Amino acid sequence: MPGWTNDDQASAWPAFLASCKAIGRQRQWADVCAAASLLGARPSTPQVRSFFEQHLVPWQSFGPGRTATGLVTGYYEPLIKGSRTRSAQHPWPVHAPPEDMLTIDLSSVYPDFKNLRLRGRLEGNRVVPYWSRAELAQRQDKLPLPVLFWASDPIDLFFLQVQGSGRIELPDGSQARIGYADQNGHPYQSIGRWLISQGQLSADKASMEGIKQWARDNPSRLAEMLNSNPSYVFFRELPASNSGPIGALGVPVSEGRSIAIDPAHVPLGAPVFLATSWPLSERPLNRLVMAQDTGGAIKGPVRVDFFWGFGAKAGAEAGRMRQQGQVWVLLPRGSTPSEMLKKP
Structure with a gap:
């Protein structure tokens, strides 16, 4: 070695x-x-x-x-700005797992499935895939989807989801810590690769900073870019800790x-x-x-x-x-x- x-x-x-x-x-x-x-x-x-x-x-x-x-x-633990209450400065929800999402565990019968994230919802008497990122954005006010915090910036929130955990700086200067709780079951798709395929960024510019700059320069296409990744991460609040x-x-x-x-x-x-x-x-x-x-x-x-x-x-x-x-x-x-x- x-x-x-x-x-x-x-x-x-x-x-x-x-x-x-x-x-x-x-x-x-x-x-x-x-x-x-x-x-x-x-x-x-x-x-x-x-x-x-x-x-x-x-x-x-x-x-x-x-x-x-x-x-x-x-990857790293990011710090983003947010609040426990919704406002014009903090309009983007940080969600806890939805109450209607099912966890499907078939590993006892099909051992090959033990590492798959199988998530779904009931549609009549059928289990179907849970909502994608785009579908969640369209339906979030109609779903049993708890909100933990409200973030000030959607791209910072997206990258917090990519990292899987982070801290939120509240208006009074204090910090809250959140961690991964669950995911909607859809496969992760790289927004960097999407931007490259769209001819928006070259491969050497498709870094986190390059993507953030593109988002600042193209606010009208922000939702399109974010929704190219159907995966969506839900969080839980964690105790404050220095670890x-x-x-x-x-x-x-x-x-x-x-x-x-x-x-x-x-x-x-x-x-x-x-x-x-x-x-x-x-x-x-x-x-x-x-x-x-x-x-x-x-x-x-x-x-x-x-x-x-x-x-x-x-x-x-x-x-x-x-x-x-x-x-x-x-x-x-x-x-x-x-x-x-x-x-x-």
């Missing part, structure tokens, strides 16, 4: 202990996490490196045709040491060694990270979303990151990837 001996693995130790809070109850991880607890909260880098080398084995992930490299993007946002594993993600992965290919909670490069450069970014989150656009065995942290600086790095990378999943000795991907 390139750069393994140069990484400061001790910086990843708190994230690994957080993972153990979730996966330590699984049979395959119980002994490893018990041994980790004996090292304490602040072991040295040589101790951490030795621990992983002693207890875990790296398995490299490959894509179709044994492709070793895949796409590495970035990172809660990922799909159920633990806070860590700046620079957590990633989102496809749980169909990488066990959620597992340590991962990522070999990639810094945004817009060839400078190596090789480090131990934890698979603690998922995302609608993160599909495949060599597809990673790197968590940069909170705020504008993190957002700038995340928005620029579109690198190639390789992935090694670190699993307990004696286990195999296929075994670890089964339900414990």
Whole structure:
């Protein structure tokens, strides 16, 4: 694994202990996490490196045709402006999950469906797909669709949905934290790709900042652009905390040491060694990270979303990151990837 001996693995130790809070109850991880607890909260880098080398084995992930490299993007925890009450300055709703949306779980009968987000609604005696983003915009006042907050900017709200969690700065200067609660079941479609296909942006300009600038320059086409992505994320309010946002594993993600992965290919909670490069450069970014989150656009065995942290600086790095990378999943000795991907 390139750069393994140069990484400061001790910086990843708190994230690994957080993972153990979730996966330590699984049979395959119980002994490893018990041994980790004996090292304490602040072991040295040589101790951490030795621990992983002693207890875990790296398995490299490959894509179709044994492709070793895949796409590495970035995400972050944004801060947007909003209010708990609707006003002319805050007209855009931040929704909690709708009361009429059904969650369809067929995994006990069809195991291949366990990682699919199946959401629907009743239409007579039939279950049909839940409303798309465009349909929600048209019908939201007629649906049992709770509102948590009201945002001041629709494009900031859209990117908060893409990130899956964030903070809202209220008019009095205080902040509220929200996290992913559910999704409408429609597949994520990139608005950047839509803009490229429409001839509105070149590929090198289709970054988060480039998309925001296009939205400011083309307000009459804002709804058309947003609705090109039928996926819609619903939120829940979280307690105030200085830790990172809660990922799909159920633990806070860590700046620079957590990633989102496809749980169909990488066990959620597992340590991962990522070999990639810094945004817009060839400078190596090789480090131990934890698979603690998922995302609608993160599909495949060599597809990673790197968590940069909170705020504008993190957002700038995340928005620029579109690198190639390789992935090694670190699993307990004696286990195999296929075994670890089964339900414990």
